[in-house]
Amino acid sequence: MLISTDLRPNEARALEALFRAGALSRAALARELGLTRSTTGALVQNLLDACLAKERPDASDGPTDSPTRVGRPGILVEIDGDGAFFLGAYVGVNWIGALAIDLTGTVRARASADFTGAGSSPEKSAEAISDLVAEIIAKLPPGARLNGLNVSVPGFLADDGVTYHAPILGWHGVNLAELLPAALHIELPILLENDANAVAVAETYRVRRREEAGEDCLVVLIENGVGGGIVSAGGLHRGQRLGAGEIGHIPIGDEGFVYDAQRPGRLETFLGKDALFARYRHVGGHATTIDDFTRALERGEPAAVTASRDWARWLARGLATLTCILQPGRIIIAGSVSVVYPFVAGHVEAYLSTYLIEGYPLPKIEMSNAGADGPALGAAYLLHQSALSGDIRFPLRGRKRLEDRPLSPTWPR
Amino acid sequence: MLISTDLRPNEARALEALFRAGALSRAALARELGLTRSTTGALVQNLLDACLAKERPDASDGPTDSPTRVGRPGILVEIDGDGAFFLGAYVGVNWIGALAIDLTGTVRARASADFTGAGSSPEKSAEAISDLVAEIIAKLPPGARLNGLNVSVPGFLADDGVTYHAPILGWHGVNLAELLPAALHIELPILLENDANAVAVAETYRVRRREEAGEDCLVVLIENGVGGGIVSAGGLHRGQRLGAGEIGHIPIGDEGFVYDAQRPGRLETFLGKDALFARYRHVGGHATTIDDFTRALERGEPAAVTASRDWARWLARGLATLTCILQPGRIIIAGSVSVVYPFVAGHVEAYLSTYLIEGYPLPKIEMSNAGADGPALGAAYLLHQSALSGDIRFPLRGRKRLEDRPLSPTWPR
DNA sequence: TTAATTAGTATTGTAATCGAACAAATTGGA
DNA sequence: TCCAATTTGTTCGATTACAATACTAATTAA
Numbered sequence: 032m033l034i035s036t037d038l039r040p041n042e043a044r045a046l047e048a049l050f051r052a053g054a055l056s057r058a059a060l061a062r063e064l065g066l067t068r069s070t071t072g073a074l075v076q077n078l079l080d081a082c083l084a085k086e087r088p089d090a091s092d093g094p095t096d097s098p099t100r101v102g103r104p105g106i107l108v109e110i111d112g113d114g115a116f117f118l119g120a121y122v123g124v125n126w127i128g129a130l131a132i133d134l135t136g137t138v139r140a141r142a143s144a145d146f147t148g149a150g151s152s153p154e155k156s157a158e159a160i161s162d163l164v165a166e167i168i169a170k171l172p173p174g175a176r177l178n179g180l181n182v183s184v185p186g187f188l189a190d191d192g193v194t195y196h197a198p199i200l201g202w203h204g205v206n207l208a209e210l211l212p213a214a215l216h217i218e219l220p221i222l223l224e225n226d227a228n229a230v231a232v233a234e235t236y237r238v239r240r241r242e243e244a245g246e247d248c249l250v251v252l253i254e255n256g257v258g259g260g261i262v263s264a265g266g267l268h269r270g271q272r273l274g275a276g277e278i279g280h281i282p283i284g285d286e287g288f289v290y291d292a293q294r295p296g297r298l299e300t301f302l303g304k305d306a307l308f309a310r311y312r313h314v315g316g317h318a319t320t321i322d323d324f325t326r327a328l329e330r331g332e333p334a335a336v337t338a339s340r341d342w343a344r345w346l347a348r349g350l351a352t353l354t355c356i357l358q359p360g361r362i363i364i365a366g367s368v369s370v371v372y373p374f375v376a377g378h379v380e381a382y383l384s385t386y387l388i389e390g391y392p393l394p395k396i397e398m399s400n401a402g403a404d405g406p407a408l409g410a411a412y413l414l415h416q417s418a419l420s421g422d423i424r425f426p427l428r429g430r431k432r433l434e435d436r437p438l439s440p441t442w443p444r
Numbered sequence: 445m446l447i448s449t450d451l452r453p454n455e456a457r458a459l460e461a462l463f464r465a466g467a468l469s470r471a472a473l474a475r476e477l478g479l480t481r482s483t484t485g486a487l488v489q490n491l492l493d494a495c496l497a498k499e500r501p502d503a504s505d506g507p508t509d510s511p512t513r514v515g516r517p518g519i520l521v522e523i524d525g526d527g528a529f530f531l532g533a534y535v536g537v538n539w540i541g542a543l544a545i546d547l548t549g550t551v552r553a554r555a556s557a558d559f560t561g562a563g564s565s566p567e568k569s570a571e572a573i574s575d576l577v578a579e580i581i582a583k584l585p586p587g588a589r590l591n592g593l594n595v596s597v598p599g600f601l602a603d604d605g606v607t608y609h610a611p612i613l614g615w616h617g618v619n620l621a622e623l624l625p626a627a628l629h630i631e632l633p634i635l636l637e638n639d640a641n642a643v644a645v646a647e648t649y650r651v652r653r654r655e656e657a658g659e660d661c662l663v664v665l666i667e668n669g670v671g672g673g674i675v676s677a678g679g680l681h682r683g684q685r686l687g688a689g690e691i692g693h694i695p696i697g698d699e700g701f702v703y704d705a706q707r708p709g710r711l712e713t714f715l716g717k718d719a720l721f722a723r724y725r726h727v728g729g730h731a732t733t734i735d736d737f738t739r740a741l742e743r744g745e746p747a748a749v750t751a752s753r754d755w756a757r758w759l760a761r762g763l764a765t766l767t768c769i770l771q772p773g774r775i776i777i778a779g780s781v782s783v784v785y786p787f788v789a790g791h792v793e794a795y796l797s798t799y800l801i802e803g804y805p806l807p808k809i810e811m812s813n814a815g816a817d818g819p820a821l822g823a824a825y826l827l828h829q830s831a832l833s834g835d836i837r838f839p840l841r842g843r844k845r846l847e848d849r850p851l852s853p854t855w856p857r
Numbered sequence: 858t859t860a861a862t863t864a865g866t867a868t869t870g871t872a873a874t875c876g877a878a879c880a881a882a883t884t885g886g887a
Numbered sequence: 888t889c890c891a892a893t894t895t896g897t898t899c900g901a902t903t904a905c906a907a908t909a910c911t912a913a914t915t916a917a
Contacts, residue, residue: 041873058895070874072896102894103882190805198801247684259769263681270676270771271660272805281765282799283696294799352694356672356769358683386695386707388611392603392685454904471864483905485865515863516913 041066043421045074046083049110050136050419051238054087056105075108083114083134083427110135113172115418115427118180118219119411120160121226122146124199124255127156129163130404131171132411134427136237140170141404153205154214161214178418178425179220181410182207183229185256187274195223199256220424222414227252227276228267229409231260233401234363236412249359249394251278251350252405253366257299261357267413279303283348288313288341301345304368311338321367328374343375347382354387354394365399372398454479456834458487459496462523463549463832467500469518488521496527496547496840523548526585528831528840531593531632532824533573534639535559537612537668540569542576543817544584545824547840549650553583554817566618567627574627591831591838592633594823595620596642598669600687608636612669633837635827640665640689641680642822644673646814647776649825662772662807664691664763665818666779670712674770680826692716696761701726701754714758717781724751734780741787756788760795767800767807778812785811 038046041064048063049055055063061071078084087107112133120129128143142163146156160182168177184207186197194204208221231250250260257279261268269275279299287300288310300306304321311324316334318324327335350362364372372379376396384393401408418425454477461476462468468476474484491497500520525546533542541556555576559569573595581590597620599610607617621634644663663673670692674681681688692712700713701723713719717734724737729747731737740748763775777785785792789809797806814821831838 039873056895067875068896069876069898072898073873100894101884101892103896105895187804189803196801196803203803247688261769263676263683268676268681268770271773271807272771274804275660275769275771277768277771277801277804279768280799280801280804281768282761283765294801297799348695352696352765353769355690355692355694356674356688356766357681358685358688358690360684386693386710388609388690388693388707390602390609390616391600391687391690391693394684452904469864480906481865482867482907485867486904513863514861514915516865518864 038421038427040421041070041074042077042083043419045071045078046110046134046419046427049084049108054107054109056107058105060108078108081114081427082111084108085111112137112139113175115178115425116171116175117178117411117414117418118164118167119229119407119409119414120163120180120182121229121406121410122156122160122182122184122200123226123406124185127159127163128403128407129160129167130407130411131167131177132408132415134415136412136415138404138408140167141407142166153202153207153210156200157207157210157214160211161216164215164217177217177219178427179222179414180211180215181222181224181229181414182211183224183226183406183410185226185254185258187225187277188223188272190272192272222410224410224413225258225260225273225276226406227258227260228269229260229407229413230365230399230401230405231262231276231363231409232267232412232416233405233409234365234399235262235265236409236416246360247358248361248363249353249357250363250365250399251353253302253304253364253368255299255303255305257302257349257366259353261359263357278349278353281349281352283345283352298345298349302342302349302368307338307342307368307371310341311335314338321370325370325374328371339371339375340378342371343378344382346372346375347379348386350379350394350396351383351386354383354391358392359394361395361397363397363399365401365405369399372396453834454483454487455490455496456832458484458491459523459547459832459840462497462521467520467522469520471518473521491521494527494840495524497521498524525550525552526588528591528838529584529588530591530824530827530831530838531577531580532642532820532822532827533576533593533595534642534819534823535569535573535595535597535613536639536819537598540572540576541816541820542573542580543820543824544580544590545821545828547828549825549828551817551821553580554820555579566615566620566623569613570620570623570627573624574629577628577630590630590632591840592635592827593624593628594635594637594642594827595624596637596639596819596823598639598667598671600638600690601636601685603685605685635823637823637826638671638673638686638689639819640671640673641682642673642820642826643778643812643814643818644675644689644776644822645680645825645829646818646822647778647812648675648678649822649829659773660771661774661776662766662770663776663778663812664766666715666717666777666781668712668717670715670762670779672766674772676770691762691766694762694765696758696765711758711762715755715762715781720751720755720781720784723754724748727751734783738783738787741784752784752788753791755784756791757795759785759788760792761799763792763796763807763809764799767796767804771805772807774808774810776810776812778814778818782812785809 044064057071057075058068061068087109112135114134116131116133118131127146130141131139133139146159184197185199186195189196194206196203207223211221230252234250235248248262252258259276259278261276280297282296283298284296286295288306289300291300314334314337318327418427457477470484470488471481474481500522525548527547529544529546531544540559543554544552546552559572597610598612599608602609607619609616624634643665647663648661661675665671672689672691674689693710695709696711697709699708701719702713704713727747727750731740831840
C-alpha cells in the first residue's frame with residue numbers, strides 16, 4: 032500500500048499551496064492545484080495519515096476564501112508544524128547563531144553566542160555550531176524529526192567545487208560539511224550556503240502579497256563586506272560555482288574610502304562598515320558604532336550627514352549597475368549598516384534614476400525585515416523549500432507511515 | 445483514443461532528449477528518460493504516429509551510444525524535422541532578417557533586407573518583417589505547420605508591461621505584437637524578445653558537449669550599443685520586466701570615449717562601435733569600418749593597437765563586474781565589434797584576473813559562433829524550446845492526429 | 858553451433874487521477 | 888418553517904500512464 036520514500040509530486044504541490052495560503056479547505060485546495068475534489072480528498076487523507084497536515088478544529092475564521100458564501104462550509108486543512116523540523120545556522124564575523132523552524136516555517140527555537148569567527152579555526156566553528164544545535168534540539172518537542180542543517184557563511188565555494196573560501200573569516204579551503212557531522216553526533220544532511228543568498232531567501236520566501244510571489248528580488252547585505260543575493264522566479268541565482276552575488280568586489284571607483292592594496296575601488300571599500308567610518312572620520316566624525324552614528328544622523332551632525340550622503344551616492348551607483356544587469360523588481364537593503372539607508376533613501380533614489388535610461392522601470396527599494404535572524408532563517412527556509420518541492424534528500428514522511436520502514440534523519444530521544 | 449491538445453510530459457521529455465542527442469534507439473531513450481523499454485516503445489509509437497519523430501533508415505552510423513557492442517542493434521529514432529516550423533526575426537539598426545527552423549532546430553529558410561530601422565516607423569518594420577516572412581514561407585515544404593513568430597529587437601519592455609522602448613531604433617511605446625498580426629495576414633502567436641537575450645539563446649541552446657549543458661553563460665553583444673543575455677540553468681534570466689542585461693548602461697567610468705550628456709561613463713561609451721572609433725581617431729587612427737580596423741590591427745598599426753588595448757581594459761572591467769554579480773561559467777563575446785576581441789584576448793584575461801579575488805573561478809571567454817544569424821536564430825530557438833517543453837501556446841501534434849481536430853496555427857496552402 | 862547480450866514488443870498489473878453520483882451542511886427565500 | 892440552491896466532502900467505476908514480466912529478434916563472442 033505504501034511505497035515511495037519521498038513525496039509524490041502532487042503531495043508536494045499540496046503542501047506548498049497549504050504553506051502559501053496558511054489553510055485551505057479540500058475544495059479550495061483542489062481549485063488551487065487544478066485537481067478534482069475526489070483526488071484532492073485522497074491526497075489530503077494521505078497527508079493527514081502522514082502527520083504532515085491536520086484539520087483546523089475552529090472553523091470559525093473565514094477570511095480564507097470568500098466571506099458570507101452559500102453552501103456547505105469546508106473543513107480547513109493546514110500544515111502540521113510538528114511534522115518536520117529544519118535547522119539553520121550562521122557563522123558571522125562576530126557571532127554565531129542557529130535556529131529551528133517547523134514544517135509551517137515558524138521559528139520554534141533559536142540560540143546564539145558571541146564568537147570571533149575571524150580569530151578562530153573552522154574546527155572551533157563546527158563545535159560552536161554543534162553546541163547551539165544541541166541547545167536548540169532540547170527545546171523542540173520530543174521525537175522531533177530533523178530534516179537537515181544548513182549553515183550560511185560569508186564565503187563562496189572554491190574552484191574545486193567542494194571546499195569554501197571565506198577570507199573575512201580567515202577560511203581558505205575549508206570543508207565545513209565534513210567537519211560538522213563529526214562534531215554533531217547526529218546523522219543529518221549538512222548543506223552550506225552563502226550568507227547573502229540566505230538573507231535573500233529569508234526576505235522573499237514567505238510571501239504574503241500575491242503580486243510579490245514571482246517577483247525578482249535582489250538583497251544587498253552590508254556588513255564589513257558587501258554581499259548580494261539574487262532571487263529570480265522564486266529560486267536563487269547561484270551562478271556556476273554557487274558564488275554569484277559577490278557584489279562587494281565589483282570595481283566601481285578608482286579608490287575607496289578605505290585603502291585596499293589588492294583591489295582598490297571595489298564596492299566594499301565604499302559601502303562596508305569600515306569604509307563608512309573611514310569616510311566619517313575623514314570629514315571630522317568621531318562615533319565608532321553604528322548606533323552612535325545613527326544618533327549623530329538623527330541630530331543632524333554635519334560630519335555624519337556628509338558621510339552618509341557620500342555613502343548614498345556610491346550605493347546608488349552600485350544599485351544602478353545591479354539594476355541594469357538584473358532588473359530586479361525589488362531591492363532589499365540588509366545587514367547592520369542598512370540602518371543608515373532610511374536617512375538617505377531620497378538621495379539614493381534620486382541618484383539612481385539619473386543613472387538609468389528614461390522609461391526603465393525603477394526597482395522598489397526596501398529595508399530588511401528579518402534582521403539578525405536573516406542568515407540562519409534563510410538557510411533553514413532553503414531546506415524547507417527543498418523538502419516541500421519533493422527533494423529526495425529530505426523525505427517527508429510522518430509518524431503513522433514511519434513504522435513500516437526506518438527513516439534515517441530522525442533524532443532518537 | 446486521442447486526448448490532450450499538447451504534449452504529455454514524457455513526450456516532451458522524449459523530444460528534448462532526441463533533440464539533444466540527435467538520434468537514439470528506443471532502449472537508449474528509455475535509459476535517458478528513466479523509463480522502461482516497454483513504456484518508451486509506446487511513447488515513441490505515439491511520436492511516430494504524430495509525425496514528430498521518424499526511424500532513421502540507415503542504421504549504419506554507430507557513434508551514438510557505444511561502438512562494437514554485443515547484442516541486437518537498435519533502430520535509431522530521430523526528430524522528424526517537418527513536424528513543425530518556428531519563425532525568428534530580427535529588427536536591427538541597419539538591417540532586418542528572418543529565418544525559419546524546423547523541429548530539429550535546423551535553419552530551413554532565411555531572408556534579410558537592408559532596413560534603416562532608426563529612420564523608419566514601427567509600422568514599416570512590421571511590413572518589412574511581413575514581407576520577409578512571406579518570402580520564407582514560400583521556401584518551406586507545402587503544408588508546413590508554423591508554430592509562432594518571435595521577433596528580437598534591441599530594446600526593452602516598457603513600464604506598462606505591454607509596449608517596447610528601443611531608443612536606438614527611435615521606438616518609444618511601440619507594440620509590435622499588435623502591429624504584426626495585421627501585416628502578416630496569418631494567425632500566428634507573436635512574441636518579442638530582446639536581441640542580446642536571443643543571441644544568448646542562439647549561442648547556448650544547441651549544446652553539443654555534455655559538460656556545458658547546465659552551464660551558466662553570459663553573452664555580451666557589442667554593436668553600437670552593448671547588450672547582455674544571461675542564461676542560467678538552461679533558461680534566460682529576464683528580470684522583472686524582461687529587461688535584464690542592459691549592461692551597456694552600467695556606470696563604469698567618469699567619462700567614456702564618446703560624449704554622452706545624459707549618462708556619461710556608461711559601459712557603452714567605452715565599448716560600442718562609435719566609442720572604439722572615437723578612441724581610435726583620438727590616438728591618430730583613420731579607418732572607419734571594423735574590417736579596416738582589424739586589418740590595421742593585423743599589420744600592427746600603433747593607433748589600432750593602442751585603441752584596442754584601451755578597449756580591452758574597459759571590457760575587462762565590465763566583465764569583472766558581471767562576473768562578480770553573476771559568476772557565469774562561460775562568457776561569449778558577440779556582435780560586429782567582437783572581432784576585435786581575439787587581438788586582445790590575453791590582455792582582457794590578464795586584466796580580469798586582477799579585478800577578482802584570488803580563488804574566484806575565472807569564466808571561460810569565447811567568441812560567438814552564430815554570427816549575423818544570432819538574434820533571429822535565438823528568437824526561433826526560444827519558440828522551439830517552448831514547444832519542446834510542452835508550452836500550451838505551441839501545441840505539437842502531427843498530421844495523423846491532425847485530422848481529428850482543427851489546429852489554428854497552420855499555414856493553409 | 859551455442860551462449861551471452863541487447864533491442865523491441867505483447868501482456869498484465871497498479872497507482873493516480875477523473876467523472877459522475879450522492880449525502881451533508883450551509884444560505885436565502887417563500 | 889420548509890424547500891430550493893449551492894457548496895463540500897466522499898464513494899465508486901473508468902481511464903491513463905507507467906512498471907514488471909515474459910517473450911521474440913538480432914547481433915557478438917566463444
